[in-house]
Amino acid sequence: DTAVSQTPKYLVTQMGNDKSIKCEQNLGHDTMYWYKQDSKKFLKIMFSYNNKELIINETVPNRFSPKSPDKAHLNLHINSLELGDSAVYFCASSPVPPLDRQYFGPGTRLLVL
Amino acid sequence: EDQVTQSPEALRLQEGESSSLNCSYTVSGLRGLFWYRQDPGKGPEFLFTLYSAGEEKEKERLKATLTKKESFLHITAPKPEDSATYLCAVLGTGGFKTIFGAGTRLFVKA
Numbered sequence A: 001d002t003a004v005s006q007t008p009k010y011l012v013t014q015m016g017n018d019k020s021i022k023c024e025q026n027l028g029h030d031t032m033y034w035y036k037q038d039s040k041k042f043l044k045i046m047f048s049y050n051n052k053e054l055i056i057n058e059t060v061p062n063r064f065s066p067k068s069p070d071k072a073h074l075n076l077h078i079n080s081l082e083l084g085d086s087a088v089y090f091c092a093s094s095p096v097p098p099l100d101r102q103y104f105g106p107g108t109r110l111l112v113l
Numbered sequence B: 001e002d003q004v005t006q007s008p009e010a011l012r013l014q015e016g017e018s019s020s021l022n023c024s025y026t027v028s029g030l031r032g033l034f035w036y037r038q039d040p041g042k043g044p045e046f047l048f049t050l051y052s053a054g055e056e057k058e059k060e061r062l063k064a065t066l067t068k069k070e071s072f073l074h075i076t077a078p079k080p081e082d083s084a085t086y087l088c089a090v091l092g093t094g095g096f097k098t099i100f101g102a103g104t105r106l107f108v109k110a
Helices: none
Strands: A004-007 A010-013 A019-025 A031-037 A043-050 A053-057 A064-070 A073-078 A087-094 A108-112 B003-007 B010-014 B019-026 B030-038 B045-050 B056-059 B062-066 B070-075 B084-092 B098-100 B104-109
Touching: A004 A087, A010 A019, A019 A031, A019 A087, A019 A108, A031 A073, A043 A064, A043 A073, A043 B098, A073 A087, B003 B084, B003 B098, B010 B019, B019 B030, B019 B084, B030 B062, B030 B070, B045 B056, B045 B062, B070 B084
Parallel strands: A010 A108, B010 B104
Antiparallel strands: A004 A019, A019 A073, A031 A043, A031 A087, A043 A053, A064 A073, A087 A108, B003 B019, B019 B070, B030 B045, B030 B084, B056 B062, B062 B070, B084 B098, B084 B104
């Protein structure tokens, strides 16, 4: 059973396109996160939702918009994709924000051409 | 601002050659320090949480320790399957963000 799943695993697209990444967790956790990992392997928090409420909103271009339809799902929509958006995007969840360990998904590798 | 620095960036060991990875941190009040392992093409996998200076935790060949300024991940008699990137992260009292370091890439040769 996959605890945190993301789709798609790979995403190759042209500059200017709009794309979405989906995340689902079956752990019953209240808190979910989106992280961006760049080529230097730094993991940076982008957003966090606790029970569908946005609790972390980092300095991210407003082309990025998270959406949490319920506490088991957190999607990321990106408008007008740019070359610099190329990275690996990880979804994560935790039972208690954020003192507890986080459970990460497998990542979505986004390449913008 | 909370900050995490890991060293070395990369470490090459022979199988059985013990060593340590360092994580130096600056945080306005530590709520927790986390160690994760990340294999190529996969998401980080949780190893340990340390909450206060002097605390130690062990799991198989790994042992994590914590002081007021840094944490060490000691690897005893490593095996090739221990090859991975090890990430350190801190959570301060200032907010909800977990701050990650850039990681140490460990290579263990048979």
